[in-house]
Amino acid sequence: IAECERLPFDLPEAEEELVVGYQTEYSGIKFGLFYVASYLNLLLSSLFVTVLYLRGWNISIPYVFVPELFEINKINGIIGTTIGIFITLAKTYLFLFISIATRWTLPRLRMDQLLNLGWKFLLPISLGNLLLTTSFQLLSL
Numbered sequence: 001i002a003e004c005e006r007l008p009f010d011l012p013e014a015e016e017e018l019v020v021g022y023q024t025e026y027s028g029i030k031f032g033l034f035y036v037a038s039y040l041n042l043l044l045s046s047l048f049v050t051v052l053y054l055r056g057w058n059i060s061i062p063y064v065f066v067p068e069l070f071e072i073n074k075i076n077g078i079i080g081t082t083i084g085i086f087i088t089l090a091k092t093y094l095f096l097f098i099s100i101a102t103r104w105t106l107p108r109l110r111m112d113q114l115l116n117l118g119w120k121f122l123l124p125i126s127l128g129n130l131l132l133t134t135s136f137q138l139l140s141l
Contacts (some may be wrong), residue, residue: 012136042096042099042100043096045095046092046093046095046096046099047088047092049095050088050091050092050095051088052089056084056088056091057085057087057088058084058087059087077112
């Protein structure tokens with residue numbers, strides 16, 4: 001979300017967009033191309049997250065429910081490829097929907113609110129996560 005300059009990481013652009021920027025300088029097709037490029041960047045980022053972190057075309061549901069239904073790796077040919085592409089696109093559109101829904105539901109934060117969120121809330125949580133993970137790694141040796 002931060003790489004695509006979506007909410008709440010769009011604060012540097014938020015100050016200028018009310019008076020200057022591409023909203024007032026461009027009209028018509030140039031204005032539309034900025035938004036198409038923004039959403040294309042969001043779509044490609046969602047696709048990369050899906051392929052790199054969510055096993056891409058493999059199904060993410062455990063094989064506990066119906067083993068015969070979810071054995072996609074054993075299906076060869078066009079049907080297996082089609083199912084793999086469908087699973088990849090479904091995961092991609094899930095991430096796309098999450099980032100767009102985040103933009104729809106959350107208000108834009110001021111700079112001081114974002115700094116308070118980062119320093120007073122997210123930093124202690126991340127340091128606690130780091131200590132917990134290292135303690136588990138040290139105790140498992």
